[in-house]
Amino acid sequence: MKYLILIFLATSVAGLRYKFHRYLDRSHKHENLIGSTYSAEMALGMLFVGAAGETAEELWRALNLTNREDVLGKFEDLQNMQPYTIEMFNYLLVNRKYKVKETYIKQVAQYFEGVIDSVDMNNSKAVTSKVNKWVNDRTHGTVKKLMSYVGPDVNGILLNVLYFKGQWAKKFDPSLTQQDYFHVSDTKSIPVQMMVMRGRFRAERFFHLGIKVIELPFMKDGLVMLIYLPTSSDGLDELEEKIQESTLPQERQLVNLRLPKFRISTKTKLKSILNQFGIQNLFSPAANLTGIVEDSNFHIDDVIQDAFIEINEDGIETAAVTGGRSPAMDFTANIPFAYVIRDSHEIYFQGHVIEPEWDI
Ligand SMILES: *[C@@H]1O[C@H](CO)[C@@H](O)[C@H](O)[C@H]1NC(C)=O
Ligand SMILES: *[C@@H]1O[C@H](CO)[C@@H](O)[C@H](O)[C@H]1NC(C)=O
Numbered sequence: 001m002k003y004l005i006l007i008f009l010a011t012s013v014a015g016l017r018y019k020f021h022r023y024l025d026r027s028h029k030h031e032n033l034i035g036s037t038y039s040a041e042m043a044l045g046m047l048f049v050g051a052a053g054e055t056a057e058e059l060w061r062a063l064n065l066t067n068r069e070d071v072l073g074k075f076e077d078l079q080n081m082q083p084y085t086i087e088m089f090n091y092l093l094v095n096r097k098y099k100v101k102e103t104y105i106k107q108v109a110q111y112f113e114g115v116i117d118s119v120d121m122n123n124s125k126a127v128t129s130k131v132n133k134w135v136n137d138r139t140h141g142t143v144k145k146l147m148s149y150v151g152p153d154v155n156g157i158l159l160n161v162l163y164f165k166g167q168w169a170k171k172f173d174p175s176l177t178q179q180d181y182f183h184v185s186d187t188k189s190i191p192v193q194m195m196v197m198r199g200r201f202r203a204e205r206f207f208h209l210g211i212k213v214i215e216l217p218f219m220k221d222g223l224v225m226l227i228y229l230p231t232s233s234d235g236l237d238e239l240e241e242k243i244q245e246s247t248l249p250q251e252r253q254l255v256n257l258r259l260p261k262f263r264i265s266t267k268t269k270l271k272s273i274l275n276q277f278g279i280q281n282l283f284s285p286a287a288n289l290t291g292i293v294e295d296s297n298f299h300i301d302d303v304i305q306d307a308f309i310e311i312n313e314d315g316i317e318t319a320a321v322t323g324g325r326s327p328a329m330d331f332t333a334n335i336p337f338a339y340v341i342r343d344s345h346e347i348y349f350q351g352h353v354i355e356p357e358w359d360i
Protein backbone atom coordinates (compact mmCIF):
# COMPACT_ATOMS: atom_id res chain seq x y z
CA MET A 1 0.00 0.00 0.00
CA LYS A 2 2.77 2.41 0.86
CA TYR A 3 4.20 1.77 -2.58
CA LEU A 4 0.96 2.83 -4.17
CA ILE A 5 0.94 6.05 -2.20
CA LEU A 6 4.41 6.85 -3.42
CA ILE A 7 3.48 6.21 -7.01
CA PHE A 8 0.37 8.23 -6.80
CA LEU A 9 1.97 11.29 -5.32
CA ALA A 10 4.74 11.09 -7.85
CA THR A 11 2.48 11.90 -10.71
CA SER A 12 2.81 14.82 -12.94
CA VAL A 13 -0.65 15.18 -14.32
CA ALA A 14 -0.26 18.25 -16.43
CA GLY A 15 -3.16 17.34 -18.67
CA LEU A 16 -5.70 16.79 -15.96
CA ARG A 17 -4.50 19.74 -13.97
CA TYR A 18 -4.85 22.12 -16.81
CA LYS A 19 -8.29 20.87 -17.80
CA PHE A 20 -9.48 20.78 -14.23
CA HIS A 21 -8.47 24.33 -13.59
CA ARG A 22 -9.89 25.59 -16.88
CA TYR A 23 -13.16 23.97 -15.90
CA LEU A 24 -13.14 25.81 -12.56
CA ASP A 25 -12.33 29.09 -14.32
CA ARG A 26 -15.23 28.69 -16.69
CA SER A 27 -17.71 27.58 -14.05
CA HIS A 28 -16.81 30.56 -11.87
CA LYS A 29 -16.59 33.05 -14.69
CA HIS A 30 -18.54 35.75 -12.92
CA GLU A 31 -17.35 35.22 -9.37
CA ASN A 32 -14.15 35.23 -7.39
CA LEU A 33 -12.33 31.93 -7.39
CA ILE A 34 -9.76 30.04 -5.41
CA GLY A 35 -9.16 26.42 -6.34
CA SER A 36 -6.47 23.83 -5.90
CA THR A 37 -5.95 21.00 -8.32
CA TYR A 38 -3.04 19.95 -6.19
CA SER A 39 -5.23 19.43 -3.18
CA ALA A 40 -7.98 17.76 -5.21
CA GLU A 41 -5.34 15.28 -6.34
CA MET A 42 -4.39 14.66 -2.72
CA ALA A 43 -8.02 14.00 -1.91
CA LEU A 44 -8.34 11.57 -4.81
CA GLY A 45 -5.07 10.00 -3.73
CA MET A 46 -6.59 9.32 -0.37
CA LEU A 47 -9.47 7.48 -2.04
CA PHE A 48 -7.15 5.78 -4.47
CA VAL A 49 -5.20 4.02 -1.74
CA GLY A 50 -8.45 2.49 -0.54
CA ALA A 51 -9.64 1.54 -4.01
CA ALA A 52 -9.23 -1.71 -5.90
CA GLY A 53 -10.22 -3.25 -9.22
CA GLU A 54 -12.05 -1.04 -11.68
CA THR A 55 -12.27 1.92 -9.26
CA ALA A 56 -8.52 2.03 -8.79
CA GLU A 57 -8.00 1.71 -12.51
CA GLU A 58 -10.20 4.62 -13.47
CA LEU A 59 -8.41 6.85 -10.98
CA TRP A 60 -5.12 5.61 -12.35
CA ARG A 61 -6.15 6.41 -15.90
CA ALA A 62 -7.75 9.77 -15.19
CA LEU A 63 -4.75 10.96 -13.23
CA ASN A 64 -2.32 9.77 -15.89
CA LEU A 65 0.05 8.08 -13.49
CA THR A 66 3.49 7.90 -15.00
CA ASN A 67 6.41 9.07 -12.97
CA ARG A 68 7.31 6.62 -10.23
CA GLU A 69 9.58 8.75 -8.07
CA ASP A 70 8.95 9.43 -4.48
CA VAL A 71 7.31 12.79 -3.97
CA LEU A 72 5.82 12.14 -0.59
CA GLY A 73 8.43 14.62 0.58
CA LYS A 74 6.57 17.24 -1.33
CA PHE A 75 3.55 16.74 0.81
CA GLU A 76 5.67 16.78 3.92
CA ASP A 77 7.21 20.06 2.79
CA LEU A 78 3.76 21.43 2.47
CA GLN A 79 2.90 20.36 5.97
CA ASN A 80 6.07 22.06 7.13
CA MET A 81 4.79 25.31 5.70
CA GLN A 82 2.01 25.22 8.18
CA PRO A 83 0.97 27.00 10.26
CA TYR A 84 2.31 30.08 8.50
CA THR A 85 0.61 29.91 5.20
CA ILE A 86 -1.23 26.87 3.95
CA GLU A 87 -3.48 24.44 5.67
CA MET A 88 -4.87 21.58 3.72
CA PHE A 89 -6.78 18.66 5.09
CA ASN A 90 -9.20 15.93 4.16
CA TYR A 91 -12.17 14.79 6.16
CA LEU A 92 -13.98 11.64 5.07
CA LEU A 93 -17.47 11.12 6.44
CA VAL A 94 -18.57 7.54 6.30
CA ASN A 95 -22.08 6.34 7.03
CA ARG A 96 -21.68 4.38 10.22
CA LYS A 97 -23.46 1.39 8.81
CA TYR A 98 -20.08 0.62 7.17
CA LYS A 99 -17.10 -0.50 9.18
CA VAL A 100 -13.94 1.42 8.28
CA LYS A 101 -10.68 -0.56 8.28
CA GLU A 102 -8.10 0.35 10.91
CA THR A 103 -5.22 0.19 8.44
CA TYR A 104 -6.93 2.73 6.22
CA ILE A 105 -7.53 5.13 9.11
CA LYS A 106 -3.82 4.98 9.95
CA GLN A 107 -2.63 5.53 6.37
CA VAL A 108 -4.91 8.46 5.90
CA ALA A 109 -3.73 10.13 9.08
CA GLN A 110 -0.09 9.57 8.24
CA TYR A 111 0.02 10.60 4.59
CA PHE A 112 -2.93 12.81 3.89
CA GLU A 113 -3.58 14.87 7.02
CA GLY A 114 -6.83 13.01 6.88
CA VAL A 115 -9.54 12.27 9.36
CA ILE A 116 -12.24 9.64 9.01
CA ASP A 117 -15.45 9.96 10.88
CA SER A 118 -18.19 7.33 11.11
CA VAL A 119 -21.41 9.22 11.45
CA ASP A 120 -25.11 8.58 11.76
CA MET A 121 -26.33 10.00 8.46
CA ASN A 122 -29.91 9.78 9.74
CA ASN A 123 -29.13 12.59 12.12
CA SER A 124 -28.47 15.29 9.58
CA LYS A 125 -28.48 18.11 12.07
CA ALA A 126 -25.91 16.61 14.42
CA VAL A 127 -23.60 15.60 11.55
CA THR A 128 -23.67 18.95 9.78
CA SER A 129 -23.14 20.93 12.96
CA LYS A 130 -20.24 18.67 14.00
CA VAL A 131 -18.59 18.95 10.59
CA ASN A 132 -19.13 22.68 10.37
CA LYS A 133 -17.66 23.21 13.81
CA TRP A 134 -14.63 21.09 13.02
CA VAL A 135 -13.96 22.86 9.72
CA ASN A 136 -14.56 26.24 11.27
CA ASP A 137 -11.96 25.51 13.98
CA ARG A 138 -9.41 24.28 11.50
CA THR A 139 -9.81 27.33 9.27
CA HIS A 140 -9.62 29.91 12.05
CA GLY A 141 -13.27 30.77 11.81
CA THR A 142 -13.30 31.50 8.10
CA VAL A 143 -15.28 28.56 6.72
CA LYS A 144 -18.47 28.67 8.71
CA LYS A 145 -20.93 26.57 6.80
CA LEU A 146 -19.49 23.84 4.66
CA MET A 147 -22.12 21.15 4.90
CA SER A 148 -25.78 21.80 4.73
CA TYR A 149 -27.31 18.37 4.36
CA VAL A 150 -26.66 14.70 4.81
CA GLY A 151 -29.30 11.97 4.74
CA PRO A 152 -29.74 8.28 5.41
CA ASP A 153 -28.92 7.46 1.79
CA VAL A 154 -25.50 9.12 1.92
CA ASN A 155 -22.62 6.62 1.95
CA GLY A 156 -19.51 8.72 2.06
CA ILE A 157 -18.55 12.35 1.47
CA LEU A 158 -14.98 13.58 1.26
CA LEU A 159 -14.32 17.16 2.33
CA ASN A 160 -11.12 18.71 1.02
CA VAL A 161 -10.51 21.91 2.93
CA LEU A 162 -7.81 24.49 2.24
CA TYR A 163 -6.87 27.71 3.89
CA PHE A 164 -4.28 30.22 2.81
CA LYS A 165 -3.27 33.41 4.53
CA GLY A 166 -0.02 34.69 3.15
CA GLN A 167 2.63 36.73 4.90
CA TRP A 168 4.52 38.80 2.37
CA ALA A 169 8.30 38.88 2.41
CA LYS A 170 7.90 42.66 2.32
CA LYS A 171 4.76 43.98 3.82
CA PHE A 172 2.59 46.75 2.49
CA ASP A 173 2.47 49.85 4.65
CA PRO A 174 -1.10 49.86 6.00
CA SER A 175 -1.06 53.65 6.34
CA LEU A 176 -0.77 53.92 2.55
CA THR A 177 -3.79 51.71 1.90
CA GLN A 178 -6.59 53.84 0.54
CA GLN A 179 -10.06 53.50 -0.82
CA ASP A 180 -10.01 53.28 -4.59
CA TYR A 181 -12.17 51.91 -7.37
CA PHE A 182 -12.02 48.52 -9.00
CA HIS A 183 -13.52 48.28 -12.47
CA VAL A 184 -15.46 45.03 -12.56
CA SER A 185 -16.61 45.88 -16.09
CA ASP A 186 -16.96 48.89 -18.38
CA THR A 187 -20.12 49.87 -16.55
CA LYS A 188 -19.53 48.69 -12.99
CA SER A 189 -16.97 49.98 -10.50
CA ILE A 190 -16.82 49.12 -6.83
CA PRO A 191 -14.87 50.63 -3.92
CA VAL A 192 -11.95 48.56 -2.65
CA GLN A 193 -9.15 48.88 -0.11
CA MET A 194 -6.17 49.40 -2.39
CA MET A 195 -2.73 48.56 -0.98
CA VAL A 196 0.19 50.53 -2.33
CA MET A 197 3.89 49.72 -2.58
CA ARG A 198 6.88 50.92 -4.53
CA GLY A 199 9.51 48.22 -4.72
CA ARG A 200 11.64 45.92 -6.80
CA PHE A 201 9.95 42.84 -8.19
CA ARG A 202 10.27 40.38 -11.01
CA ALA A 203 7.72 41.69 -13.46
CA GLU A 204 7.14 41.78 -17.17
CA ARG A 205 4.82 43.18 -19.77
CA PHE A 206 4.01 40.61 -22.46
CA PHE A 207 2.91 42.77 -25.36
CA HIS A 208 1.98 39.87 -27.65
CA LEU A 209 -0.37 38.47 -24.99
CA GLY A 210 -1.62 41.85 -23.81
CA ILE A 211 -0.85 41.08 -20.17
CA LYS A 212 1.36 42.18 -17.33
CA VAL A 213 2.74 39.71 -14.82
CA ILE A 214 4.28 40.36 -11.42
CA GLU A 215 5.77 37.98 -8.86
CA LEU A 216 5.21 38.82 -5.20
CA PRO A 217 7.25 36.71 -2.76
CA PHE A 218 5.81 35.45 0.51
CA MET A 219 8.00 35.12 3.58
CA LYS A 220 8.19 31.35 3.17
CA ASP A 221 11.19 30.69 0.91
CA GLY A 222 10.24 30.15 -2.66
CA LEU A 223 6.51 30.65 -2.23
CA VAL A 224 5.21 33.39 -4.51
CA MET A 225 2.02 34.86 -5.85
CA LEU A 226 1.95 35.60 -9.56
CA ILE A 227 -0.60 38.10 -10.72
CA TYR A 228 -1.73 38.15 -14.34
CA LEU A 229 -3.31 41.42 -15.30
CA PRO A 230 -5.04 41.95 -18.65
CA THR A 231 -5.18 45.35 -20.31
CA SER A 232 -8.94 45.86 -20.03
CA SER A 233 -11.69 44.92 -17.60
CA ASP A 234 -13.14 42.38 -20.05
CA GLY A 235 -9.76 40.79 -20.80
CA LEU A 236 -9.70 38.07 -18.14
CA ASP A 237 -11.48 35.35 -20.11
CA GLU A 238 -9.06 35.54 -22.98
CA LEU A 239 -6.13 35.78 -20.61
CA GLU A 240 -7.15 32.58 -18.84
CA GLU A 241 -7.46 30.78 -22.16
CA LYS A 242 -3.96 31.83 -23.13
CA ILE A 243 -1.77 31.53 -20.09
CA GLN A 244 -0.36 28.29 -18.83
CA GLU A 245 3.14 29.14 -17.77
CA SER A 246 5.17 32.27 -18.03
CA THR A 247 8.81 32.89 -17.42
CA LEU A 248 9.79 36.14 -15.81
CA PRO A 249 13.21 37.76 -16.11
CA GLN A 250 15.48 37.10 -13.11
CA GLU A 251 16.28 40.75 -12.76
CA ARG A 252 13.97 42.80 -10.57
CA GLN A 253 12.64 46.13 -11.68
CA LEU A 254 11.14 49.06 -9.92
CA VAL A 255 7.36 48.81 -9.80
CA ASN A 256 4.59 51.03 -8.52
CA LEU A 257 2.24 48.37 -7.28
CA ARG A 258 -1.41 48.79 -6.38
CA LEU A 259 -3.26 45.67 -5.25
CA PRO A 260 -6.67 45.44 -3.55
CA LYS A 261 -7.08 43.55 -0.31
CA PHE A 262 -9.32 40.54 -0.77
CA ARG A 263 -10.78 37.43 0.77
CA ILE A 264 -12.19 34.62 -1.31
CA SER A 265 -14.00 31.52 -0.24
CA THR A 266 -14.97 28.96 -2.89
CA LYS A 267 -16.91 25.76 -2.38
CA THR A 268 -16.95 23.35 -5.30
CA LYS A 269 -18.62 19.99 -5.59
CA LEU A 270 -16.15 18.00 -7.61
CA LYS A 271 -18.23 14.99 -8.60
CA SER A 272 -19.53 16.40 -11.87
CA ILE A 273 -16.09 17.69 -12.85
CA LEU A 274 -14.46 14.36 -12.04
CA ASN A 275 -17.17 12.53 -13.97
CA GLN A 276 -16.05 14.40 -17.05
CA PHE A 277 -12.52 13.18 -16.49
CA GLY A 278 -13.66 9.57 -16.45
CA ILE A 279 -13.95 9.14 -12.69
CA GLN A 280 -17.41 7.62 -12.47
CA ASN A 281 -17.15 4.21 -10.92
CA LEU A 282 -16.01 5.76 -7.62
CA PHE A 283 -19.38 7.48 -7.32
CA SER A 284 -21.53 4.48 -8.25
CA PRO A 285 -22.72 1.44 -6.30
CA ALA A 286 -20.26 -0.58 -8.38
CA ALA A 287 -17.33 1.15 -6.67
CA ASN A 288 -14.65 -1.09 -5.27
CA LEU A 289 -13.42 0.62 -2.11
CA THR A 290 -12.55 -2.56 -0.29
CA GLY A 291 -9.43 -0.95 1.13
CA ILE A 292 -11.65 1.47 3.06
CA VAL A 293 -14.51 -0.70 4.26
CA GLU A 294 -15.34 -4.42 4.24
CA ASP A 295 -18.72 -4.01 2.64
CA SER A 296 -19.02 -4.19 -1.11
CA ASN A 297 -21.66 -1.56 -1.82
CA PHE A 298 -19.90 1.42 -0.27
CA HIS A 299 -19.23 4.35 -2.59
CA ILE A 300 -18.52 8.04 -2.49
CA ASP A 301 -21.39 10.49 -2.99
CA ASP A 302 -19.28 13.57 -3.59
CA VAL A 303 -15.95 15.24 -3.01
CA ILE A 304 -16.34 18.83 -1.85
CA GLN A 305 -13.47 21.29 -2.01
CA ASP A 306 -13.68 24.37 0.16
CA ALA A 307 -10.82 26.81 -0.17
CA PHE A 308 -10.20 30.15 1.44
CA ILE A 309 -7.64 32.87 0.77
CA GLU A 310 -6.95 36.17 2.42
CA ILE A 311 -4.60 38.76 1.00
CA ASN A 312 -3.79 41.87 3.00
CA GLU A 313 -0.80 44.00 4.01
CA ASP A 314 0.74 41.50 6.44
CA GLY A 315 4.37 40.62 6.06
CA ILE A 316 7.58 40.36 7.99
CA GLU A 317 9.51 43.47 7.12
CA THR A 318 8.72 46.88 5.82
CA ALA A 319 9.50 47.36 2.18
CA ALA A 320 12.21 49.93 1.66
CA VAL A 321 11.07 52.61 -0.70
CA THR A 322 13.63 52.39 -3.42
CA GLY A 323 14.55 54.54 -6.34
CA GLY A 324 12.91 57.83 -5.35
CA ARG A 325 11.97 59.40 -8.65
CA SER A 326 13.37 56.88 -11.06
CA PRO A 327 10.96 55.58 -13.66
CA ALA A 328 8.94 52.60 -12.54
CA MET A 329 6.61 50.13 -14.17
CA ASP A 330 3.01 50.75 -13.21
CA PHE A 331 1.14 47.68 -11.96
CA THR A 332 -2.35 48.64 -10.88
CA ALA A 333 -4.63 45.67 -10.26
CA ASN A 334 -7.89 47.56 -10.57
CA ILE A 335 -9.57 45.27 -13.12
CA PRO A 336 -10.35 41.53 -12.90
CA PHE A 337 -7.11 39.54 -12.74
CA ALA A 338 -5.88 35.97 -12.38
CA TYR A 339 -3.42 34.69 -9.81
CA VAL A 340 -1.35 31.63 -9.02
CA ILE A 341 0.33 30.68 -5.74
CA ARG A 342 3.28 28.41 -6.23
CA ASP A 343 6.86 27.51 -5.49
CA SER A 344 9.36 26.07 -7.91
CA HIS A 345 7.86 22.57 -7.61
CA GLU A 346 4.19 22.97 -7.36
CA ILE A 347 1.17 25.14 -8.06
CA TYR A 348 -0.85 25.17 -4.85
CA PHE A 349 -3.64 27.54 -5.72
CA GLN A 350 -5.05 29.18 -8.80
CA GLY A 351 -7.91 31.54 -9.12
CA HIS A 352 -9.16 34.92 -10.15
CA VAL A 353 -10.50 38.09 -8.63
CA ILE A 354 -13.60 39.53 -10.26
CA GLU A 355 -14.92 41.72 -7.45
CA PRO A 356 -12.52 42.03 -4.53
CA GLU A 357 -14.39 41.58 -1.26
CA TRP A 358 -12.91 42.55 2.01
CA ASP A 359 -15.57 42.76 4.69
CA ILE A 360 -17.24 39.43 4.20
C1 LIG B 1 0.22 11.45 -19.69
O1 LIG B 1 1.59 11.42 -19.36
C2 LIG B 1 2.43 11.25 -20.48
C3 LIG B 1 3.85 11.10 -20.00
O2 LIG B 1 4.21 12.11 -19.13
C4 LIG B 1 2.25 12.43 -21.41
O3 LIG B 1 3.05 12.27 -22.55
C5 LIG B 1 0.81 12.54 -21.82
O4 LIG B 1 0.62 13.71 -22.59
C6 LIG B 1 -0.08 12.62 -20.61
N1 LIG B 1 -1.47 12.59 -21.01
C7 LIG B 1 -2.31 13.51 -20.63
C8 LIG B 1 -3.71 13.34 -21.09
O5 LIG B 1 -1.99 14.44 -19.94
C1 LIG C 1 -12.38 -5.42 -5.66
O1 LIG C 1 -11.22 -5.61 -6.41
C2 LIG C 1 -10.45 -6.73 -5.97
C3 LIG C 1 -9.16 -6.73 -6.75
O2 LIG C 1 -9.41 -6.64 -8.14
C4 LIG C 1 -11.26 -8.00 -6.15
O3 LIG C 1 -10.55 -9.11 -5.68
C5 LIG C 1 -12.57 -7.88 -5.36
O4 LIG C 1 -13.40 -9.00 -5.61
C6 LIG C 1 -13.31 -6.62 -5.74
N1 LIG C 1 -14.44 -6.44 -4.83
C7 LIG C 1 -15.58 -5.96 -5.20
C8 LIG C 1 -16.61 -5.82 -4.14
O5 LIG C 1 -15.81 -5.60 -6.35
Ligand SMILES: *[C@@H]1O[C@H](CO)[C@@H](O)[C@H](O)[C@H]1NC(C)=O
Nearest residue numbers: 096097119120121122123152
Ligand atom coordinates in the same frame (compact mmCIF):
# COMPACT_ATOMS: atom_id res chain seq x y z
C1 LIG D 1 -31.41 5.21 9.27
O1 LIG D 1 -32.68 5.20 8.71
C2 LIG D 1 -32.93 4.08 7.89
C3 LIG D 1 -34.29 4.22 7.22
O2 LIG D 1 -34.71 5.54 7.25
C4 LIG D 1 -32.84 2.81 8.72
O3 LIG D 1 -33.03 1.69 7.89
C5 LIG D 1 -31.47 2.73 9.38
O4 LIG D 1 -31.43 1.62 10.26
C6 LIG D 1 -31.17 3.99 10.14
N1 LIG D 1 -29.78 3.95 10.54
C7 LIG D 1 -29.37 4.24 11.76
C8 LIG D 1 -27.89 4.15 11.99
O5 LIG D 1 -30.11 4.57 12.66
